[in-house]
Amino acid sequence: HAKENGKNNYQFFSDEMQSTMFHKVQLENDLREALDNEEFILHYQPQVEAATGKIIGMETLIRWQAPDGTIISPAEFIPLAEDTRLIIPIGKWVLHNSCMQAKKWHDAGHTHLKLAVNLSPLQFMHDELMDTVQDVLEATGFDASSLELEITESVAVYDAEKTIARMQALRNMGVRIALDDFGTGYSSLVYLKKFPINSLKIARPFIQDMVDNPKDKALVEAIVSMAHSLELSVIAEGVETHEQLTSLKTLKCDEIQGYFFSKPLAAETFASLINKKMDSINMR
Numbered sequence: 001h002a003k004e005n006g007k008n009n010y011q012f013f014s015d016e017m018q019s020t021m022f023h024k025v026q027l028e029n030d031l032r033e034a035l036d037n038e039e040f041i042l043h044y045q046p047q048v049e050a051a052t053g054k055i056i057g058m059e060t061l062i063r064w065q066a067p068d069g070t071i072i073s074p075a076e077f078i079p080l081a082e083d084t085r086l087i088i089p090i091g092k093w094v095l096h097n098s099c100m101q102a103k104k105w106h107d108a109g110h111t112h113l114k115l116a117v118n119l120s121p122l123q124f125m126h127d128e129l130m131d132t133v134q135d136v137l138e139a140t141g142f143d144a145s146s147l148e149l150e151i152t153e154s155v156a157v158y159d160a161e162k163t164i165a166r167m168q169a170l171r172n173m174g175v176r177i178a179l180d181d182f183g184t185g186y187s188s189l190v191y192l193k194k195f196p197i198n199s200l201k202i203a204r205p206f207i208q209d210m211v212d213n214p215k216d217k218a219l220v221e222a223i224v225s226m227a228h229s230l231e232l233s234v235i236a237e238g239v240e241t242h243e244q245l246t247s248l249k250t251l252k253c254d255e256i257q258g259y260f261f262s263k264p265l266a267a268e269t270f271a272s273l274i275n276k277k278m279d280s281i282n283m284r
Ligand code: C2E
Pocket: 045, 060, 061, 062, 073, 074, 075, 078, 091, 094, 118, 119, 120, 123, 150, 180, 181, 237, 238, 239, 240, 257, 258, 259, 260, 264
């Protein structure tokens, strides 16, 4: 209570809050420098056809390699990059570099690989998005129809009409759209009806528990069948065990992604994986 603390109480922020803010400001500065100094790296996680075990694409996942060698995960810095709008130039860098990389893999003969790139809500809604995507596709020569942009349902919270129009504009360019982390956000079936999307990614928590919890399994089954009725393809995220894979195959889930098959990999490691004969990998 202010009165108890007396007239000297000008302490708006607790020490803890102050140090958190200090930490944030420092992190923001580091993030700016990271962009200038190209300290970001891209990893690629295989996306696999459930029925055959064939790698059919990869999701780009950014990492920050700090000068002292530590790797910082996107979960730690993407939210701050959003707050500070640094996600705009960072996102442009991600799109450009991953399309350039994927183009090399296409040129090496792996033309069937599709590239999935995450867009945060701010990036998706940003005025320059259409120009950015167009410029990157032109500059890298990467085929629009091999590019899939992953967004979460939360984009629609701000402006559903604008979201739909933007999705449609991207689709008109030939780009695919996936709804990421499906089932965890403000999932509305109205959005599923209205969004011009190509695929749904079932969020990891459902996959994690589907083998032990019949309710999770029932939800996964329902999501797959609903998606197929809407002519959407379905990919399961965070598949870690053979039991999960078996169950997902039974439920006719189209694609899987997760540590069971592979963690996100550095570009060189991903390249050696796609250059191996895929039938040597035990997916059955
Ligand atoms: P996301 O798009 O849902 O990506 C999936 C996350 O799950 C990745 O975490 C991936 O490494 C992790 N993962 C994949 N398989 C498994 C598994 O079997 N088990 C477990 N426990 N985890 C698995 P990551 O790389 O830390 O990325 C976290 C989030 O950060 C991403 O979630 C995405 O929302 C965001 N993000 C990553 N890269 C970018 C980017 O380039 N741009 C934007 N805007 N966001 C990004």
